[in-house]
Amino acid sequence: MKKKVLILSGGISKERLISLDTGLQVAKELKKNGYKVKISEPDNNLEKNIKNFKPNVIFNALHGQFGEDGYIQTILEQFNIPYTHSGVIPSSIAMDKEISKKIFIKNKIKTPKFFTFSFDMRVLNLIKKIEKKLSFPVVVKPLNEGSSVNVYICDKKNLNNIVKKLRNYKKIMIEEFIGGREIQVAIMGKTKLGAIELKPKRKFYDYKAKYNSSAKTEHIIPVNLSKKKFSQIMNIALKAHKVIGCKGVTRSDFKYYQGKFFLLEINTQPGMTKLSLVPEIAEHKGINFLKLIEWILKDASTKR
Template identity: 45%
Template sequence: MTKHVAVLKGGWSAEREVSLVSGAAVAKALRAGGYKVTEIDVEPDIADVLADLKPDVVFNALHGRWGEDGCIQGILEILGLPYTHSGVTASAVAMDKILSKKLFRTVGIPCAEDRLVTREELFAADPLPRPFVVKPFNEGSSVGVVIVQDGTNLSPQMPGPWQSCERLMVEQYIAGRELTVSVMGAQALAVTELRPHEGFYDYDAKYKEGKTDHLLPAPLSETLTAEIMEMAEKAHEVLGCRGVSRADFRLEDKPDGDGVPHILEVNTQPGMTPLSLVPEQAAHVGIGFEELVCWMVEDASCHR
């Protein structure tokens, strides 16, 4: 019997547009793989919609808050529907950047120094020595990220995450190379170096074609490549992730060569757009897009 897959996309987070593209690509690939597919642009009545639809499996292509932070996962658990990606706890903890970094440190993964501050505390005095990064502590896709350099006149009137968030994460800025690693099951696939044409790897650099060069495999020594891949696997495991995740790192620049890789975060709902990194790394190791999304559906489960 053909398996019926509900693909959840869109929603109302800051990452809605990316999720719509991811969901459409996933749905197309699943249909090609022989599944019956229903695409759902998620609204707050999603529990009722799914209860009426009664799919066999849910492919969660949502990004950002509500779709990636344990909320939709909790609904799917209550409905007893197997779903892709990580469960409630792993999703919630990974989305909380402060809490997830506490876990990473317990298994020896280096992290940049950070602080959780209120809007008032940020503008009263620098929470960390400059340069530092200010970001929402519970958003993805580099939404709202601001780098505060020496000479930056930091004020509430500047565009930044403080205009919509009361609690903010402030993190030491690590000058260096941007790296990312996909984990499928428990196995790291590859390391990609990301070189934006200008600025840093922000939302536009991630999702607008031609903004960033993807170096795959990253030009690193075999030893350092293996070390970073092992860190990604450890991060996936300590969070309790399942299915596919993606870990982002900064590799310090040192006068005498590469320094220590520091993990920034783990994304439990990596993008599945034509520019996304997980499909690109999967293809690099011989796994096509259709095979990847079909594997994710067959890996779907509940109760974790």
């Protein structure tokens, strides 16, 4: 008998629409292949939905705050039903770009130089601090978003205005801008699944470059790297997955500049639409969308 799968999608993060898309695509593929599927929001009806539907497994298709950062995972642990992707602590660490970068550094994984800024500091001091520690342009980003939401490349002139836009965050990150190529790596359990290079036509791989097909970001697979460099980036991604304690599938985002790989972040709930990067990497390795979803479901457990 095929499993009953409850798919969690939507939520209240800024990546709600992407999550709904991930949820729908996974549901469609599973239904087509004989699974019983129910889609649920992570809201007050979740418990009732679980009681009525009695799923064998919960597929977490949420992205961003409350879905990717340990909150929902804490709730899922209490239902005692196997759920997918990373558990409470790794999810919360990976979602916090400051903590995860500190762990990368501790484990000798190269990541762009950075510091964090909270709004009790004056912007004037901020420019001084940047000039002392980094050089312009810099990248300003929230610590806990995804999909490039509120990520900006700044020079000295527009820093002030950009930082003001991010006022609602408790803390933001100022990171050294790394030029060069953009490469992302997928890990599946203990397996190095593969890599893909993104060539955005826009200024960088921002929200539009990620999700608007009219923005025409070029996807390059296989990535043009020497055997040695390819193996190096795969090993870094696997190491990041392990040191954070991730489970299931992750995607690590890198910049490749002057022969060095800089890890920007590791994603514990990578997008799973048919056009997303992890499914594309899997497909290239001979694992079609259904097989990828089935692997994720099989890997699910009650205690992550």
